[in-house]
Amino acid sequence: MDTKLLDLLAEKYDSEEKVVTEIIKLEAILNLPKGTEHFVSDLHGEYQAFQHVLRNGSGNVKEKIKDLFKDEFSEKEIDELATLVYYPEEKLQLVKDHFNNDQELNEWYGETIEHMIKLISFASFKYTRSKLRKALPKQFVYIIEELLYKTEEFTNKKKYYSKIYQQIISLGQADKLIIGLAYTTQRLVVDHLHVVGDIYDRGPEPDKIMDALINYHSVDIQWGNHDVLWIGAFAGSKVCLANIIRICARYDNLDIIEDVYGINLRPLLNLAEKYYDSNPVFMPKSSTNALPENEKIQISKIHQAIAMIQFKLEMPIIKRRPNFNMSERLLLEKLDYDKKQITIHGKTYPLENTCFATVNQEQPDQLLEEEREVIDKLLFSVQHSEKLARHMKFLMKKGSLYLKYNGNLLIHGCIPIDEHGKMEKMTIENKTLAGRDLLDVFEQYLREAFAHPEKTDDLATDMVWYLWTGEYSSLFGKREMTTFERYFIKDKEAHVEKKNPYYYLREKEETCRQILKEFDLNPDQGHIINGHTPVKEISGENPVKANGKMIVIDGSFSKAYQSATGIAGYTLLYNSYGMQLVAHKLFHSKEDVLQNGTDVLSVKRLVDKELVRKKILETNVGESLLQEVSMLKKLMEYRYIK
Numbered sequence: 149m150d151t152k153l154l155d156l157l158a159e160k161y162d163s164e165e166k167v168v169t170e171i172i173k174l175e176a177i178l179n180l181p182k183g184t185e186h187f188v189s190d191l192h193g194e195y196q197a198f199q200h201v202l203r204n205g206s207g208n209v210k211e212k213i214k215d216l217f218k219d220e221f222s223e224k225e226i227d228e229l230a231t232l233v234y235y236p237e238e239k240l241q242l243v244k245d246h247f248n249n250d251q252e253l254n255e256w257y258g259e260t261i262e263h264m265i266k267l268i269s270f271a272s273f274k275y276t277r278s279k280l281r282k283a284l285p286k287q288f289v290y291i292i293e294e295l296l297y298k299t300e301e302f303t304n305k306k307k308y309y310s311k312i313y314q315q316i317i318s319l320g321q322a323d324k325l326i327i328g329l330a331y332t333t334q335r336l337v338v339d340h341l342h343v344v345g346d347i348y349d350r351g352p353e354p355d356k357i358m359d360a361l362i363n364y365h366s367v368d369i370q371w372g373n374h375d376v377l378w379i380g381a382f383a384g385s386k387v388c389l390a391n392i393i394r395i396c397a398r399y400d401n402l403d404i405i406e407d408v409y410g411i412n413l414r415p416l417l418n419l420a421e422k423y424y425d426s427n428p429v430f431m432p433k434s435s436t437n438a439l440p441e442n443e444k445i446q447i448s449k450i451h452q453a454i455a456m457i458q459f460k461l462e463m464p465i466i467k468r469r470p471n472f473n474m475s476e477r478l479l480l481e482k483l484d485y486d487k488k489q490i491t492i493h494g495k496t497y498p499l500e501n502t503c504f505a506t507v508n509q510e511q512p513d514q515l516l517e518e519e520r521e522v523i524d525k526l527l528f529s530v531q532h533s534e535k536l537a538r539h540m541k542f543l544m545k546k547g548s549l550y551l552k553y554n555g556n557l558l559i560h561g562c563i564p565i566d567e568h569g570k571m572e573k574m575t576i577e578n579k580t581l582a583g584r585d586l587l588d589v590f591e592q593y594l595r596e597a598f599a600h601p602e603k604t605d606d607l608a609t610d611m612v613w614y615l616w617t618g619e620y621s622s623l624f625g626k627r628e629m630t631t632f633e634r635y636f637i638k639d640k641e642a643h644v645e646k647k648n649p650y651y652y653l654r655e656k657e658e659t660c661r662q663i664l665k666e667f668d669l670n671p672d673q674g675h676i677i678n679g680h681t682p683v684k685e686i687s688g689e690n691p692v693k694a695n696g697k698m699i700v701i702d703g704s705f706s707k708a709y710q711s712a713t714g715i716a717g718y719t720l721l722y723n724s725y726g727m728q729l730v731a732h733k734l735f736h737s738k739e740d741v742l743q744n745g746t747d748v749l750s751v752k753r754l755v756d757k758e759l760v761r762k763k764i765l766e767t768n769v770g771e772s773l774l775q776e777v778s779m780l781k782k783l784m785e786y787r788y789i790k
């Protein structure tokens with residue numbers, strides 16, 4: 149081993165004792181039970197529902213409270229403590245309103261702090277002291293550690309406790325401490341969070357989800373097709389940009405663009421007012437339907453203007469990238485403008501609700517000068533939005549197209565395969581790629597596009613759009629996206645998006661084993677974890693497939709899809725005892741949880757049970773700790789053992 153490296157290491161561990169202590173510490177950690185991993189996907193801007201799942205650790209908080217207090221507490225008391233842990237600020241307010249005098253309140257403070265300390269002690273059972281310390285509220289570390297560890301030194305524990313409690317209360321610190329303890333508990337029940345794609349689009353608050361993730365203690369992200377669309381827009385892809393604005397208009401979320409990310413929509417609005425009229429298929433899908441008619445009409449005009457820019461922008465890309473195999477999507481060229489009809493895949497359909505005022509029939513892929521100006525201005529604004537830059541950089545830093553983690557393969561969409569289960573091939577710059585190699589190259593292009601936001605038409609930037617909508621994109625996994633058809637053709641047959649065979653072959657264990665092998669994972673132990681396609685629990689679909697090898701956790705946080713799925717999302721927990729799938733019932737509001745003390749009841753199903761409790765030693769983290777131990781042992785020999 150390079151002695152320079154060891155010399156460097158010796159600067160940190162400058163005595164034999166320090167090396168020995170560190171080795172002993174690491175070896176001890178390796179033998180602790182593995183931490184709990186929490187998997188979520190398809191959040192689609194639903195911040196409130198996501199927050200709830202995050203705060204209750206997919207039911208883990210309540211489970212710990214039940215395990216600890218089941219003999220002492222009534223059902224109602226369990227709910228009360230759980231709600232306090234989820235939403236401490238609001239719950240404290242409610243509790244305080246309820247008491248008549250200070251004495252009652254102070255008693256409640258004392259008992260509650262005691263319960264919470266017990267809960268933390270229980271929830272941190274499998275962590276080292278130093279890890280727990282990092283999770284504690286900074287200003288109270290000393291006091292909490294005192295309460296957690298030092299009490300056994302005193303014979304009269306109760307007296308000692310109550311003295312500390314009295315002090316905390318009389319110094320007016322009880323609320324702050326309780327709030328701190330609540331967040332510590334939330335943090336302790338989940339060690340690491342995986343977001344298996346689709347943070348953005350459809351729902352109203354993706355930016356708040358991003359902020360929550362940025363502040364989360366440990367997280368990784370597997371990009372979804374909607375996430376790469378936003379990355380693409382920021383990286384200079386005008387067609388991706390047109391798409392995100394179109395989707396925001398469609399779901400009445402233009403304030404995300406305008407207010408949250410500070411992008412000026414005025415030029416687009418002017419264009420929209422000039423060329424478009426009210427159009428029923430472009431009216432926003434509003435969950436509340438509370439929008440005044442004139443606002444709806446204005447949004448429908450913006451929606452048309454940006455949709456037409458999108459359709460035009462797609463064409464030059466399709467032409468300059470024949471290997472994308474998308475010529476069937478040159479729709480504006482195939483259109484019969486006089487007869488108002490189009491022939492797609494050999495079938496002719498009449499067109500309705502058309503809005504082709506800006507289309508030059510001779511050269512339908514040409515933007516009007518005004519359209520070009522609008523999209524250029526939008527791109528400038530997008531690339532100069534500080535908040536968006538922060539969110540996109542975080543997506544790049546924590547994200548990847550797929551992830552191998554503790555023996556499992558996490559991927560938002562699919563591995564493109566043919567009907568015989570063979571990996572589909574795609575040729576990019578004269579290289580024919582399939583399976584894992586193809587995905588690795590996709591990711592390289594995406595990173596290249598992000599590194600060069602000034603390039604708007606290069607292969608890397610076009611490739612990000614391919615990831616959104618291309619046949620062999622591992623994030624999309626359908627033959628084509630029928631956006632145009634859904635706006636202008638009534639016949640539902642034209643709307644069908646044919647799925648890659650992956651989506652039925654993944655029901656078979658053999659397919660999943662093969663894919664795990666392709667990624668150098670052990671097929672006897674690994675699982676594939678997917679998001680992307682809503683599991684229709686309502687019609688009997690099972691999220692656990694292929695004899696437990698495949699777990700699909702898109703149960704739809706997205707309100708727009710809940711009537712089809714019948715639930716409010718799946719999440720997955722993987723602790724040292726095994727994997728559990730949680731099906732969440734519909735989440736109404738935080739207020740509902742607070743007022744009624746009821747939780748969004750979740751149903752748990754066991755996916756896989758570990759026969760022997762899994763230790764950190766057997767995890768990704770364990771692997772890197774082992775490497776550290778081996779380095780330290782080398783340092784020991786090199787420096788200290790003579």
Ligand SMILES: O=P(O)(O)OC[C@H]1O[C@](O)(COP(=O)(O)O)[C@@H](O)[C@@H]1O
Pocket residue numbers: 346373374398626629630631645680681
């Ligand atoms: O529900 P909408 O807004 O019409 O969007 C439908 C489009 O979204 C997609 O389903 C992609 O989004 P998902 O990744 O959430 O499935 C496309 O396949 C489809 O064309």
Ligand SMILES: [Mn+2]
Pocket residue numbers: 346372373374560623679680681
């Ligand atoms: Mn998706």
